[in-house]
Amino acid sequence: xxxxxxxxxxxxxxxxxxxxxxxxxxxxxxxxxxxxxxxxxxxxxxxxxxxxxxxxxxxxxxxxxxxxxxxxxxxxxxxxxxxxxxxxxxxxxxxxxxxxxxxxxxxxxxxxxxxxxxxxxxxxxxxxxxxxxxxxxxxxxxxxxxxx
Numbered sequence: 001x002x003x004x005x006x007x008x009x010x011x012x013x014x015x016x017x018x019x020x021x022x023x024x025x026x027x028x029x030x031x032x033x034x035x036x037x038x039x040x041x042x043x044x045x046x047x048x049x050x051x052x053x054x055x056x057x058x059x060x061x062x063x064x065x066x067x068x069x070x071x072x073x074x075x076x077x078x079x080x081x082x083x084x085x086x087x088x089x090x091x092x093x094x095x096x097x098x099x100x101x102x103x104x105x106x107x108x109x110x111x112x113x114x115x116x117x118x119x120x121x122x123x124x125x126x127x128x129x130x131x132x133x134x135x136x137x138x139x140x141x142x143x144x145x146x147x148x
Contacts (some may be wrong), residue, residue: 001066003038009060010034019044025059026051043067077103083122090125093117 007013010022012032019037023029024047033048034056045056045067057063077099085093094108094117108115121127130137 001062002069003036003043006043006060006062006066007036009062010036024049024051024056026055038069041069043069077101085120085122086125087118087120088124088128093120096122 007020007022010025013020013022013036014032016035019035021032022034022036023032024034026047027049029049035044035046035048037044045053047056053064057066079097080100081098083096083098085095087093092109094106094114097105097107099105105112106114108117127137
C-alpha cells in the first residue's frame with residue numbers, strides 16, 4: 001500500500017517537516033493529533049491522544065501489513081574510491097574507503113577500523129616534499145587560515 005492511499009483515508013492532512021499530521025480517526029479529533037511518518041519503508045502512525053494503533057487501523061480499514069511500503073530497498077553500498085595514507089617514508093598506514101551512498105570507513109592491513117594506527121595527513125610524503133622545496137602551503141582549520 002502507498003502512503004498516498006493511507007493519507008487519502010484521513011481528514012485534515014497537512015505536510016510537516018518530518019511527515020504529515022491528520023485528525024485521528026479513532027477518536028473525535030477536531031485538532032490534528034495523528035502524526036504520520038515514513039522510515040525504512042514503513043509507515044509509522046502515532047496518536048498524541050494515545051489511541052492504539054489497532055484502533056486507528058480499524059477505523060481507516062487497513063491492516064498492519066499495509067504499513068510496509070512496496071518500494072524497493074535502496075541498493076547496497078558500493079566502494080567508489082580508496083585513499084591510501086602513508087607515513088613520511090611512504091610506508092602504508094591505513095586507507096579511507098569511500099562508498100556510495102556517501103559514507104567513509106577506514107581500514108588497515110589488519111582489518112576495518114584504525115586499530116591504533118598512527119594518524120597522518122593525506123599525502124604526507126608529498127607535503128614533506130613541498131616543505132623541503134619551500135613551496136607555499138596553506139593549512140585551513142575551522143575559520144582560521146595558517147600558512148607555512
